[in-house]
Amino acid sequence: MISDSSIERLKSQIDVVDIIGSVVELKKKGANYAASCPFHDEKTASFTVSPQKQIYHCFGCSAGGDAINFIQEYKKLTYPEAIEDIATYYNFTLEYSKESRTKNYDGIMTATVKYFKENITPDILEYLQERGVSLKSIAQFNIGYAPKGNVLIEHLKTNHFNLSDAIEVGLIAKESSRDRYYSRFSERIMFPIYSQSGKVVGFGGRTLKTDHSKVAKYLNSPGTKLFNKRSLFYGYNIAKERIHKKHTIIVTEGYLDVIMLHQTGISSSVATLGTALTESHIPLIKRTGAKTLLCYDGDRAGRDAAFKASVLLTQSNIDGGVVIFADGIDPADMVKSGQDKELITLLLNPINMIKYIINYITQKYNLEDAYAKQTAANEVNDYLQSIELLIANEYRQYVAQVLQIETRFVSHVQMQQVDARRHADSDISELMLMKTMIENGYLISDYLKVLKVDTLKSYTREFHLLIDGKKDDPSIRAIAIRDDIKTYNDAEFMKVLKFKQKQEMNMQLELLVKSLKPDEQKLMEIKELKMKLSTISVE
DSSP states (O other), rough: OOOOHHHHHHTTOOOOOHHHHHTTTEEETEEEEOOOOOTEEEEEEESSEEETTTEEEEETTTOHHHHHHHHHHHHTTEEEHHHHHHHHHTTTTOBOOOTSSOOHHHHHHHHHHHHHHHHOOHHHHHHHHHTTTOOHHHHTTEEEEEOTTTTHHHHHHHOOOOHHHHHTSEEEEEEEETEEHHHHHHSSEEEEEEEESSOOOEEEEEEEETTTTTOOOEOOOOOOOSSSSTSOOBBBHHHHHHHHHHTTTEESSSSSHHHHHHTOOOTTTTEEEESSSOOOGGHHHHTTTTTEEEEEESSSHHHHHOOOOOOOHTTTOOOOOEEEEEOOOOOOHHHHOHHHHHHHHHHOEEEOOOHHHHHHHHHHSSSSHHHHHHHHHHHHHHTTSSSOOOHHHTTTTHHHHHHHHHHSSSOOOOOOOOOHHHOOOOOHHHHHHHHHHHHHTTTTHHHHSSSSSGSSSGGGGHHHHHHHOTTTSSSHHHHHHHTTOOOOHHHHHHHHHHHHHHHHHHHHHHHHHHHHEEEEEHHHHHHHHHHHHHHHHOO
16 A cells, blocks of 8 residues: 555645646647547547646536546546556655565666666777767766677576566566567667656667668667656756756757767757657746757758747747758767867757748748748748737748738737637626635635625536535636636735625615615615615725
8 A cells, every 4th residue: 555645745746737748738728738638529629737726627528637636537547556657657656555565666777777888898889989979978878788689687587676577667578479578678779768857767779780671770668657758858867957057958859969969068958759849848848947949950850840849839938949950960970070169059049949930831832922922821820829929929020021021911910719618707707706715715704704605696506616615526626727717816806895795785775776665664774775885995
């Protein structure tokens, strides 16, 4: 059984955007993230994740909760299994009761790094140095070598590691047809891959063979409880301090690019792991608060990848630039050939990401043709509609320049359509009152001192749920997660209550006056209402 204190410590580290973003493609939408719901089929994305509230909610099927609830529902796990799954994602060591065996993932991965390092032969060392990799870099990045065959398995057995653990972390596999284990990595230079917290979670292996038609040039660890290549950066464990200090993260395409850039002093560089930049990388980048510099190859694949990454980053409100390397070279080639100064010049003069996107789109069209020009303008405008309004409007002049038209012919970037739910709300102030009380429960008693429960005509049911402490109800969560609903401070809250109190009294007064008969009691009620109204100030 997992200890309660261990679970609480894990919860303090969980980021709901990290967890959901590792399996669902999230798009930034205001303060929240949006996606198509993974729990039901839908045409319009109604699944919302709030990093501030650390909850998710689907406005279509009402699924919702925290990160643990999500993993339980998405992976069909029990609560303890979901806790273990999330702990693995964060490389968090859970505490168990004595009768449960604690899996030694960290121990087996650390021992394997050491084993691979010990297997670097003079030939392998010579190969790495021919590629420009220094002895210092080999030690800093813990580069090693996986020998031929299954000697790793024998090494693990000799050191009393459980082979089932080795399977779970992707080091070895078992043939389904017979009871035989084999090493996943053989005759490869090994690059350990670390988590954000600095623990080994996987490996990347580069073959020494030149014929890549039969053997993959690079082979990464398979997806495991520890390793998710879509959310990790190679070299981040070494680069993170420099990234925070320089407020810049340089994203490259390969392990050697990272190593060679660090070797020349450019130590805020990282690499994606054989995949494009994904939504799952965004939370990590945003937490650094750094500008992002994309350094990609100049071939078609590199230019396309730079475009897609730039769109993803700018739509997530992340600033940065793009450097495209021409003539088939990459950062590692430039460092190896002694072109450090030229490389630094390139990195200091990137093209702005949004300009790169505009150029990429417009270069697809024959701008001599009026119809093609209009299509290009429409596509650019569609993109600009997906980013922040003020930022988008800064590029109207640049779009006009690229398309060679007057600025007045460039469509003004309009505010994105307000969510249709807002138009359905009968009174936004009621929603604001509700959300304020959801976030600040102590204000409920202040409300009840001034107004009746049913004063919130559109939300009487929700208010009763809130009074009963049922904050996990889907209808309460649906209000709490919406970032388009603002909240009042305490003074504003009381002012709105008094305003509504005055409205209610005026309505009562109007009804009494309309039904007036020569009745002394009703005249007295009118007099009392008028006196109360005179004492209520909403200033």
